[in-house]
Structure formats: structure tokens, C-alpha cells
Amino acid sequence: MIWNEPKECMSRDERTAEQSQRLKETVNRVYHNVAFYRKKMQELGLEPGDIKGIEDIHKLPFTTKNDLRENYPFGLFAVPKSEIVRVHASSGTTGKPIVVGYTRKDIDLFSEVVARAYCCAGATKDDIVQIAYGYGLFTGGLGMHYGAEKLGAAVVPISGGNTEKQLALMQDFGSTILACTPSYAAFLSEAIEEAGIDKNQLQLKAGIFGAEPWSNEMRAKIEEGLGITAYDIYGLSEIIGPGVSCSCYVQEGLHVAEDHFYPEILDPETLKAVTPGTTGELVFTTITKEGMPLLRYRTRDLASLNYDACACGRTNVRMSKIQGRSDDMLIIRGVNVFPSQVESALLEIEEAKPHYMLIVDRVGTMDTLEIQVEIDDRYFSDEMVELNKVRQKIKHKVESILGISVNINLVEHKTIARSEGKAKRVIDRRKI
Amino acid sequence: MIIKQLTVFLQNDIGRLEELTRILGENDINISALSVAETETYGIMRMIVSDIDKAMDVLKDAEFTVKTTDVLSLQCPDIPGALHRALLVLSGAGISIRYMYGYSDAGIARLILKISDPEKGRELLENHLQSC
Numbered sequence: 001m002i003w004n005e006p007k008e009c010m011s012r013d014e015r016t017a018e019q020s021q022r023l024k025e026t027v028n029r030v031y032h033n034v035a036f037y038r039k040k041m042q043e044l045g046l047e048p049g050d051i052k053g054i055e056d057i058h059k060l061p062f063t064t065k066n067d068l069r070e071n072y073p074f075g076l077f078a079v080p081k082s083e084i085v086r087v088h089a090s091s092g093t094t095g096k097p098i099v100v101g102y103t104r105k106d107i108d109l110f111s112e113v114v115a116r117a118y119c120c121a122g123a124t125k126d127d128i129v130q131i132a133y134g135y136g137l138f139t140g141g142l143g144m145h146y147g148a149e150k151l152g153a154a155v156v157p158i159s160g161g162n163t164e165k166q167l168a169l170m171q172d173f174g175s176t177i178l179a180c181t182p183s184y185a186a187f188l189s190e191a192i193e194e195a196g197i198d199k200n201q202l203q204l205k206a207g208i209f210g211a212e213p214w215s216n217e218m219r220a221k222i223e224e225g226l227g228i229t230a231y232d233i234y235g236l237s238e239i240i241g242p243g244v245s246c247s248c249y250v251q252e253g254l255h256v257a258e259d260h261f262y263p264e265i266l267d268p269e270t271l272k273a274v275t276p277g278t279t280g281e282l283v284f285t286t287i288t289k290e291g292m293p294l295l296r297y298r299t300r301d302l303a304s305l306n307y308d309a310c311a312c313g314r315t316n317v318r319m320s321k322i323q324g325r326s327d328d329m330l331i332i333r334g335v336n337v338f339p340s341q342v343e344s345a346l347l348e349i350e351e352a353k354p355h356y357m358l359i360v361d362r363v364g365t366m367d368t369l370e371i372q373v374e375i376d377d378r379y380f381s382d383e384m385v386e387l388n389k390v391r392q393k394i395k396h397k398v399e400s401i402l403g404i405s406v407n408i409n410l411v412e413h414k415t416i417a418r419s420e421g422k423a424k425r426v427i428d429r430r431k432i
Numbered sequence: 433m434i435i436k437q438l439t440v441f442l443q444n445d446i447g448r449l450e451e452l453t454r455i456l457g458e459n460d461i462n463i464s465a466l467s468v469a470e471t472e473t474y475g476i477m478r479m480i481v482s483d484i485d486k487a488m489d490v491l492k493d494a495e496f497t498v499k500t501t502d503v504l505s506l507q508c509p510d511i512p513g514a515l516h517r518a519l520l521v522l523s524g525a526g527i528s529i530r531y532m533y534g535y536s537d538a539g540i541a542r543l544i545l546k547i548s549d550p551e552k553g554r555e556l557l558e559n560h561l562q563s564c
Contacts, residue, residue, distance in 0.1 A: 375497055377497055377499075380441055380497050380498075380499055381499075382437065382476060382499065382501045382546065383531065383546070384471070384531075385530075409474070412441055412474075412496070
């Protein structure tokens with residue numbers, strides 16, 4: 001079933017006309033209501049009237065994660081605070097999170113695009129959806145929740161973790177759809193096997209997985225382990241949350257809800273459009289959002305766009321799976337990690353030198369993060385107990401900043417390569 | 433007596449220990465006692481060497497992380513119960529042992545101890561052992 005056939009299957013001409021109209025309205029709104037954008041546009045000598053259609057989008061200024069941080073918490077809101085009905089936040093790089101605000105209409109829109117994703121995965125109002133994404137400031141849990149309710153499915157809002165209970169309710173309630181991160185889905189499939197549960201006795205038929213990159217190999221493993229079809233959902237809180245795009249049964253890319261979020265693919269160096277089909281940085285402009293509309297937000301995710309018609313009948317553009325990042329952000333167990341966060345943590349610890357290497361790996365289905373830190377001569381001890389104290393101190397500091405568990409390994413000094421230019425700080429051994 | 437121990441931080445990489453022994457050998461430095469404490473990824477090698485100043489210099493030049501530590505060196509009778517009686521002296525005086533290593537040969541046991549109060553421990557143990 002296609003949730004919103006008129007919007008998901010419109011012709012390219014109709015779509016362009018609608019996008020043009022919506023972009024003009026958005027530009028007009030942010031110019032008059034958001035000082036940040038007015039200033040940026042004025043610096044470019046740009047007035048709202050200069051944007052005559054979607055073809056003029058390249059004239060508009062970019063928005064970066066740093067812009068959001070500098071306008072923390074509510075500086076980019078385009079409506080009075082009384083119009084905001086919810087805020088979400090994602091982890092930031094320097095302690096301050098990225099905050100997004102939603103009006104009631106934005107929440108409706110959020111629910112709408114997630115409902116489309118459920119339909120893409122073959123869900124109907126008869127389904128029982130077990131939502132094992134975290135609930136709270138993270139957009140995953142509540143986003144998937146509202147979308148499932150909009151569809152009319154029964155929601156089991158169990159949130160993340162508590163694996164035993166996940167398995168018990170999955171069996172007792174006969175959950176048919178699972179929504180969580182792919183790594184947690186893989187973990188659940190192993191737990192099911194270990195618990196001796198026959199996957200054929202489960203009612204599960206589909207999973208909607210996102211919030212972290214995953215490979216086709218991992219998809220196959222999850223599908224086999226849970227006896228389901230796995231679908232990909234993409235999103236980021238800055239734009240709305242999950243539901244920016246999602247895969248359908250054809251499994252050849254993710255349909256972008258481009259009547260709300262206009263995608264561009266740019267060369268991350270020159271910031272010019274690449275030829276269609278080429279991989280580049282994904283940039284989104286929200287063209288209907290009220291609370292916090294963003295112009296040309298640089299996601300730093302690398303992907304390509306495919307405008308060919310899809311066999312499922314939807315005509316909206318499809319984006320490829322995320323191919324990587326144009327910055328150094330890592331996603332580890334669903335959490336965003338920047339090497340610079342580790343660096344600032346180390347700089348606060350006198351026993352550690354700011355020379356480090358992050359080694360990301362996947363053991364079974366779980367991501368692991370090992371941080372190699374050079375031992376400082378001054379704090380080298382002949383007693384193992386003392387060295388372990390140094391290690392524990394570093395571990396606690398880094399974990400409190402990153403929010404995930406890490407393994408700290410002390411290494412000899414000068415063993416981590418020094419570099420004149422951009423130091424290589426990360427070895428990612430995961431096969432994504 | 434109190435002597436200087438050489439302590440070296442060693443990564444658990446194949447060949448790292450050989451690098452250390454090569455440098456010591458090439459510089460004519462003899463090792464008379466050693467002990468290694470290890471974890472999964474690194475170890476601490478503690479050694480008594482013939483020329484500690486030279487050893488420190490050549491290892492630092494080779495980018496090893498090194499330090500010296502005061503430890504107690506003892507000779508103890510190589511008979512059952514002798515070590516136990518020596519340790520009773522330390523615990524009786526409230527002195528704790530951080531680590532120790534040793535061996536015995538030809539009727540004499542040699543011990544290296546890192547203790548919480550090296551000076552007091554030395555005095556007590558040397559008096560005790562003279563009376564053995």
C-alpha cells in the first residue's frame with residue numbers, strides 16, 4: 001500500500017511546481033523570521049524575491065551543524081516559542097546538543113513521513129509495531145511511534161534495551177514489525193537463537209532499521225536471523241528525524257519525501273552540484289517545516305540520487321544507502337562520535353597526551369571502540385596498579401563525554417604517527 | 433641494600449622485547465634479574481642491570497618509556513620458611529609490598545622487593561637476616 005499516493009506518485013512536472021512554490025514560501029518565512037538567515041542572505045546580496053523556483057536553490061546559503069550549535073538552543077526557530085509543541089536534541093560535539101523544535105503541524109508532517117515509511121515496508125493498520133528505538137530526546141523512538149499511530153497500527157513502545165522483555169513481548173503480543181537500529185536487530189536475532197526461540201513461531205514479518213550505517217551483508221544476516229524482510233529508514237533530527245527517506249520492497253534505494261525535504265548532492269569540496277548518479281554530500285532544504293526550517297543543510301552524509309521511476313509505483317527520487325561521511329564523524333552503536341570529542345577529553349586529563357587513535361571494530365554484532373592513548377613519561381609507573389588507575393581515569397572521562405563504553409589502551413610514546421597535516425585518528429575495521 | 437631498578441613500558445607487539453634486549457646487549461649492559469607484569473595490551477618490564485645510567489640513556493634514545501625505581505635487594509637463606517619469617521618482619525612494621533621477584537641458587541635466595549617504606553624496610557630486614 002502507498003500511504004499518500006497523490007504525493008508519493010506525482011509527475012516530475014507537478015513535483016517541481018510544488019517544490020518551487022514551497023521553497024519560495026520557506027525562503028520568505030525564514031528571511032522575515034530568522035535573523036540568522038536574513039543576515040546570511042543579505043551578505044550574499046539576496047532577497048526572497050530572487051528565488052523564483054527550485055532551480056534557484058543553489059543561490060541560497062548553506063547551514064551547518066556548527067550554525068545550529070552557535071544558535072543553541074532556540075536561535076533558529078522561525079515561530080514564536082508558544083507555537084512549539086516539542087523539542088528533540090541530538091548529541092553535540094562539545095557538550096552542547098543540537099536542538100530542534102516542532103510545531104503541531106511539524107509533528108503531523110513527521111508522523112506523515114514515518115507512516116509512508118511503514119507502508120513502504122508493507123505495514124498496515126493491522127500490524128503490531130514493537131519500537132525498540134530509544135524514546136526521549138532522540139527522534140528515533142517518538143518519531144517511529146507517532147508514524148505507527150498515524151498508520152493506525154498497534155504500538156508497543158518498549159524503547160531500547162531490556163532484551164529479555166523484548167523477546168517475551170515479541171512472543172506474547174505477536175509483534176509483526178520491529179523498529180530499531182540494525183545493530184540492535186542483529187543483537188536481538190542472536191538473543192532469540194540463544195534463548196532457543198524458534199523464529200518461525202514469531203509473528204515478525206518486517207523490520208524498519210536506521211540511525212546508523214549498515215551493509216547489505218548485515219541486512220542478509222538480520223533477515224535470516226529474524227525471518228523477516230529488512231527495510232532501511234534514513235533521517236536526521238536536524239531535518240525531522242527518521243522518515244526523511246525509506247526503502248520499499250524493490251530495495252533499490254530509499255524514497256525521499258521530497259515534497260517536504262528537497263535533496264541536493266554536492267561535491268563536498270567545491271559545493272557544486274554533481275552529475276546525477278554521482279556520489280557526493282547530501283544536502284537538504286526543508287520546504288514545509290514551520291518550527292525550524294533549514295536551508296541547504298549539509299548532512300555530511302555521502303550518497304547519490306536516482307530519479308528513475310521505481311517498480312513500486314512511487315515517483316519520488318531515491319537516494320542510495322549512505323556511502324560514508326565527508327567529515328570524520330563515526331556512528332558507533334547508534335551514537336555520533338567525533339574524534340575531536342576524544343581529543344578534548346584527553347586534554348582535560350594531565351596523565352594523558354593528546355596523541356590518540358580510535359579503533360572501531362565489530363565483534364559479533366556489537367560495535368567496539370578502542371582508544372589508544374600514549375603514556376606520558378611523567379606518569380609512567382613501575383606499578384601496574386598505578387597504570388590501571390591512569391587507564392580508568394581516562395576511560396571514565398572519555399565515556400562521560402561520548403556516552404558509550406570504550407576500551408582504553410596505553411601505548412608507548414611516539415608510536416602514534418605524528419602528522420604535519422591532518423592526522424589520521426581513526427581506523428574503522430567494520431565492514432559497512 | 434637499596435638499589436635502582438630499571439622499569440620499561442612495553443607494548444605487546446611481537447619483537448618489542450627483542451628490540452629492548454638487542455639495545456642492552458649492543459651497549460654491553462648485563463641483566464642480573466628481571467620480572468614482567470603483563471596486561472592484554474601492554475606490559476611493564478622491571479630489571480636490575482649492570483649500568484643503569486647508561487641503560488636509561490640508550491633506551492630513551494630509542495624512544496622507550498623508562499624510569500628508575502628504588503627497590504630493596506636482599507639475600508635470604510635458601511631454606512623452607514625463611515621468606516615467611518622475613519615477610520613477618522615487614523607486615524609487623526606495617527610495611528606493604530607492592531611487588532617482588534626473586535630466585536634461589538646454590539643455597540642463597542635473592543629477592544627484589546618494592547615496598548611502601550624502603551628505608552625502614554631495609555633496616556628491619558637487614559637486622560633480621562643478620563640474626564638468621
